[in-house]
Amino acid sequence: MSKKKVSDIIIETLEAAGVKHCYGIVGDTLNHITDSISRSQINWVHMRHEEVGAFAAGGEAYITGNLTACAGSCGPGSLHFINGLYESHRNRAPVILIASQVATAEMGIDFPQNVDFMPIFKNCSVYCETLINPSQARRMTTLAAQIALTQRGVSVLIVPGDISAMEVEDGPGFHVHLPTPTIQPNEIELEKIADILNSSHKVAVYAGFGCDGAHDELVALCATLQAPMAHTSRAKDFVEYDNPYNVGMTGIFGSSSGYKAVLECETLLLLGADFAWQQFYPSHARIIQIDIDATHLGRRHPIELGVVGDVKATLKALLPRLRPHADKGFLNECKHELERVHQHRTHEEREGKDGVIHPQQLAMLIDKHAQHDAIFTADGGSPMVWLLRHVHTNGQRRTLLSLLHGTMANAMPQALGIKKALPDRQVISFSGDGGLTMLLGDMITAVQENIAIKIVVFNNGTLGFVELEQKVEGLLDAYTELKNPNFAKLAEVMGYYSDRVDHSDDLEEAVKAFLAHPGPALLDVTTNRMELVMPPKIEPAYVYSTALSSMKAIAHGRSGEVIELLKNNFLK
Secondary structure: OOEEEHHHHHHHHHHHOOOOEEEEOOOHHHHHHHHHHHOOOOEEEEOOOHHHHHHHHHHHHHHHOOOEEEEEOOOHHHHOOHHHHHHHHHOOOOEEEEEEEOOHHHOOOOOOOOOOHHHHHHOOOOEEEEOOOHHHHHHHHHHHHHHHHHHOOEEEEEEEHHHHHOEEEOOOOOOOOOOOOOOOOOHHHHHHHHHHHHOOOOEEEEEOHHHOOOHHHHHHHHHHHOOOEEEOHHHHHHHOOOOOOEEEEOOOOOOHHHHHHHHHOOEEEEEOOOOOOHHHOOOOOEEEEEEOOHHHOOOOOOOOEEEEOOHHHHHHHHHHHOOOOOOOHHHHHHHHHHHHHHHHHHHHOOOOHHHOOOHHHHHHHHHHHOOOOOEEEEOOOHHHHHHHHHOOOOOOOEEEEOOOOOOOOOHHHHHHHHHHHOOOOOEEEEEEHHHHHHOHHHHHHHHHOOOOOEEEEEEOOEOHHHHHHHHHOOOOOOOOEOOOOOHHHHHHHHOOEEEEEOOHHHHHHHHHHHHHOOOOEEEEEEOOOOOOOOOOOOOHHHHHHHHHHHHHHHHOOOHHHHHHHHHHHOOO
16 A cells, blocks of 8 residues: 555545635645645635635535635634634535644644634534544545535634645545435324415415425425415525515515515415524414424424425425415415515616615616626625615526625625636626725735626725614614725726726616626726615614614704605605
């Protein structure tokens, strides 16, 4: 049996597991790993900040489903990945981090840059171990890869620098196994579900991320039950399109039609949905929950019946047991409310008075001119709301937002990873001015690595969602204002095609030229700061708090701002 260097074994194993890209920054304890990558088919993507590397790896893994790697040097190098790894882990994206460590002789004696990675990464991973015995390199790398892929999360393999450089007898041929079992409830549970649904009136379906792959079965279910279907934000890609029963999202980002379907139904069927906010569940309805993860059953709101199953397989088994419902009354009520929502949004997407650009108008034009299979990312805050509400899916388009971790600055980094993996797809980042500037340096990565992302900047000069939160709590907005550069000029210096738009008359042509450019491109658009993200139902408390905030603003000599706020959101 021939000897091999440990770093070569690690990279061979990752390559065999399907890794195509590794995102990171080279350095000291990582040098043998990157040397092995340079002699492999894995493509090293040279980042400017490791956090961006973790976001990029997670973006690629989320959209493609493939195991994707990132790697960092000891101490601060690997620590910088932490926020992006939390994002990837919560998105259930199969990512592996090779966290290189100081030499084993220097561990545990407070050596410079020695950081105990295990307790740090344990909370955002499905696997986290240190490779101490070099003869276990293939076995532990295989475990890390297999667990990341089968449990859908982040694996962390901590590798001391001296271990990566050692040569060992290569051990048994461990390799990754990826079983795909069909999981569905037992016969008794299926009959219980059918009995409840067959005897129910005003049934609604609430579809979550677990409905990926179950589009046709979901539509057939709603047709049988004459049930309106609301969906979570993360399920948008899989259930929104070609679905006459879809009445939109619920939750704070959703619509009044989705809100109505869930809150006013008598029986609610939760399908692969783990939506966290209790106030958006019905208080008196019978609730049935189907989820692949038993720990999700009843953890957000009390339910009557919870079963474990893959949504697609479970619906296939359930449909023959259901009696068709004839009453379309509740469905028609929700669809009528959806039509009212569409009319209101068409009004929102209009050109502003005196050339003011509404963010909804910008999102609508991107949606109109983007390619049919475009992939969209959006920063946390208002950009992701405009994407969710105004960009349409069609079965080929995809979206990725930080809906579970809720981080800033995710959109441009995730776009880098997605475009690197799928160079023939159009990838568009909805970036807030606050989010983009947080990790601005890796815009250079797009030029250096020839990654032709499209960045549209919603430039309203404020941390807009935070400002909204402060207003809703009856506070004056504080510390939210941003003094921004001309992002178009900044991007041009970096090597981007760029343009800046300040007037709505110029917006559509600028959008078309921006999207048509073959290389990295940035469109800097000054949008209306006074545009609020309106919830699906305006509670009296929101009105009172916003009014209180406005009175405080008037008292501080900001009456003009209050007038603009009213004109843009309440007097339309």
